[in-house]
Amino acid sequence: MKTSIAxxxxxxxxxxxxxLRFAGAGRPVRIGSRSAEKxxxxxxxxxxxxSGHTNADAVSDAGIVVLxxxxxxxxxxxxxxxxxxxxxxxxxxxxxxxxxxxGGRISRTLTLWDGSAAQQAxxxxxxxxxxxxxxxxxxxxxxxxxxxxxxDTLICGDNAEAKAAVSELAAxxxxxxxxxxxxxxxxxxxxxxxxxxxxxxxxHKVKHSGMRITGLPVGAGA
Amino acid sequence: MKTSIAxxxxxxxxxxxxxLRFAGAGRPVRIGSRSAEKxxxxxxxxxxxxSGHTNADAVSDAGIVVLxxxxxxxxxxxxxxxxxxxxxxxxxxxxxxxxxxxGGRISRTLTLWDGSAAQQAxxxxxxxxxxxxxxxxxxxxxxxxxxxxxxDTLICGDNAEAKAAVSELAAxxxxxxxxxxxxxxxxxxxxxxxxxxxxxxxxHKVKHSGMRITGLPVGAGA
Numbered sequence: 307m308k309t310s311i312a313x314x315x316x317x318x319x320x321x322x323x324x325x326l327r328f329a330g331a332g333r334p335v336r337i338g339s340r341s342a343e344k345x346x347x348x349x350x351x352x353x354x355x356x357s358g359h360t361n362a363d364a365v366s367d368a369g370i371v372v373l374x375x376x377x378x379x380x381x382x383x384x385x386x387x388x389x390x391x392x393x394x395x396x397x398x399x400x401x402x403x404x405x406x407x408x409g410g411r412i413s414r415t416l417t418l419w420d421g422s423a424a425q426q427a428x429x430x431x432x433x434x435x436x437x438x439x440x441x442x443x444x445x446x447x448x449x450x451x452x453x454x455x456x457x458d459t460l461i462c463g464d465n466a467e468a469k470a471a472v473s474e475l476a477a478x479x480x481x482x483x484x485x486x487x488x489x490x491x492x493x494x495x496x497x498x499x500x501x502x503x504x505x506x507x508x509x510h511k512v513k514h515s516g517m518r519i520t521g522l523p524v525g526a527g528a
Numbered sequence: 529m530k531t532s533i534a535x536x537x538x539x540x541x542x543x544x545x546x547x548l549r550f551a552g553a554g555r556p557v558r559i560g561s562r563s564a565e566k567x568x569x570x571x572x573x574x575x576x577x578x579s580g581h582t583n584a585d586a587v588s589d590a591g592i593v594v595l596x597x598x599x600x601x602x603x604x605x606x607x608x609x610x611x612x613x614x615x616x617x618x619x620x621x622x623x624x625x626x627x628x629x630x631g632g633r634i635s636r637t638l639t640l641w642d643g644s645a646a647q648q649a650x651x652x653x654x655x656x657x658x659x660x661x662x663x664x665x666x667x668x669x670x671x672x673x674x675x676x677x678x679x680d681t682l683i684c685g686d687n688a689e690a691k692a693a694v695s696e697l698a699a700x701x702x703x704x705x706x707x708x709x710x711x712x713x714x715x716x717x718x719x720x721x722x723x724x725x726x727x728x729x730x731x732h733k734v735k736h737s738g739m740r741i742t743g744l745p746v747g748a749g750a
Contacts, residue, residue, distance in 0.1 A: 413714070417639065444743065456742040460724070487724070488731050492635070495724040502682070502709070502717040506741060506748075509710050516742040519728060520678040521666065526732045 308392050311475065312368035314338040314361050314383060315375035317348045320400065323448025324372060324440060324479075329354035330451050331478035338364030338387075362390040370471060372398040372440065373427065377407040377416070380423060384430045396468045397431055398475075399424040399493075400440040402500045413505035415498055424462075424493035435468035437461060438493035439476065439484070441500035444514035454481030457516025460496045462487040473527050484527050485519055530614050533697065534590035536560040536583050536605060537597035539570045542622065545670025546594060546662060546701075551576035552673050553700035560586030560609075584612040592693060594620040594662065595649065599629040599638070602645060606652045618690045619653055620697075621646040621715075622662040624722045635727035637720055646684075646715035657690035659683060660715035661698065661706070663722035666736035676703030679738025682718045684709040695749050706749050707741055 313325040316337035329335045329352050337352070338361035339345035345358030365371045365387045375383050380401045391397070401423035405414035420426040424438035439461040447455050459476050461484050463469045469486060476484035487496060499517060506515045519526075535547040538559030551557045551574050559574070560583035561567035567580030587593045587609045597605050602623045613619070623645035627636035642648040646660035661683040669677050681698050683706050685691045691708060698706035709718060721739060728737045741748075 413710075447743070485728070486731060488635075488727055492724075492727055495720060495727060498717060498720040499724055502714075502721055503741070505710055505714055505717060506707070506744065509708060510744050510748045512743055512745060514743040518740040518742055519725070520738040520740055521669070521734055521736040522728065522732050523734060526728075 307394055308369035310334040310336050310368045312336040312338055312364040312371045314373050317344045319445035321374035322348055323445045326352050327448055327479045329356040336364040336368055361386050366390045370396045374400045377401055377403050388431050396435045398437050398439050398472055399427045402441050402497050413508055415501045422493035422497055424490055435465035437463035437468050437472045438496055439472050441496050442503045446513035456481050458483045458485050458519050460485050460487040462490055462492045464490045529616055530591035532556040532558050532590045534558040534560055534586040534593045536595050539566045541667035543596035544570055545667045548574050549670055549701045551578040558586040558590055583609050588612045592618045596622045599623055599625050610653055618657045620659050620661050620694055621649045624663050624719050635730055637723045644715035644719055646712055657687035659685035659690050659694045660718055661694050663718050664725045668735035678703050680705045680707050680740050682707050682709040684712055684714045686712050
């Protein structure tokens with residue numbers, strides 16, 4: 307599998323934060339954006355082994371593609387990258403179906419025909435291992451390399467090897483524990499829990515609430 | 529406000545666990561069940577200032593009514609108690625709309641017409657302050673008085689005084705932190721997060737997973 311990680315939507319707050327953490331851990335990162343220039347700017351800010359590309363170029367040489375775009379851009383972006391993805395590459399979908407996509411609130415979710423944004427991605431990329439993860443990571447917290455995070459990330463998908471690879475990716479971020487949350491069918495639960503954290507952030511005027519699951523056995527990781 | 533707490537569905541695992549904790553903290557508890565005999569048996573097992581009644585009798589002398597029944601029994605139970613509730617009493621709804629109510633899975637949720645089980649309760653009890661809380665409390669963990677829990681309970685509702693009263697109730701259980709999660713409209717997020725914990729319990733073969741929210745300011749309680 308190719309060693310680079312593509313972060314599509316990598317100029318956004320969440321994508322930039324994840325790219326910073328992966329690059330900070332020494333992994334080659336390819337930032338994707340609709341604009342190659344903006345992606346290159348973001349890559350320069352991050353430094354390390356980080357380069358900027360159009361979305362389609364970013365994914366062409368990546369073993370793992372992390373999709374961090376707003377819901378309203380998810381389908382269009384998947385159409386833009388699907389022909390360019392490397393054989394065997396994994397798609398990590400972090401999309402949260404927030405009502406803001408149709409002019410509503412950021413603390414409410416939409417019900418999608420496929421059940422979840424991750425399942426929508428799976429329908430659009432037949433044959434590609436899809437993993438839902440990184441939904442509720444605070445962009446604010448990711449942005450400070452010297453601060454460990456304090457949250458779990460729940461991971462679901464139907465391909466055990468892909469989940470394990472994404473779990474390793476999560477482990478690159480200090481303070482993050484990856485937890486196996488079952489098949490892709492559970493992605494709606496993860497996406498909804500992200501909306502809950504967004505709602506708590508708004509209510510309590512913070513930007514970095516997170517979630518920890520207690521009471522799990524050691525080794526509950528994906 | 530009347531000082532007793534009624535636990536309707538108090539012979540079930542979750543209800544019994546909550547009743548045990550409230551009675552253990554010295555509060556008068558009225559266990560309600562369709563069968564007064566079963567309620568009395570449960571009350572004897574719990575001891576303390578705990579009595580058993582039919583559901584309608586249980587709520588007649590309670591300032592707070594905690595509803596812990598399966599979804600399939602929620603509407604029928606609300607019909608059975610609504611005429612008997614004391615003026616000013618609060619209803620705490622802990623119902624989780626699990627698919628098992630229609631013969632499906634315990635790790636999946638149903639979409640209700642009202643948006644959430646708590647909003648369904650609110651529609652059925654006009655004028656009664658409704659608070660959604662205690663969804664994801666492990667019955668297993670509640671059952672052991674000598675063990676503190678390790679979880680937050682998210683609380684939502686449209687009446688600030690009612691939320692504060694339920695927050696105090698939650699504080700009777702060692703290890704539990706009550707967090708204000710906004711208006712009743714958010715109850716679906718809390719109910720879904722309970723389904724997530726149930727799903728994690730099944731997957732990781734435990735009975736007491738819980739949720740902690742990190743990154744909130746001190747005093748984020750309801």
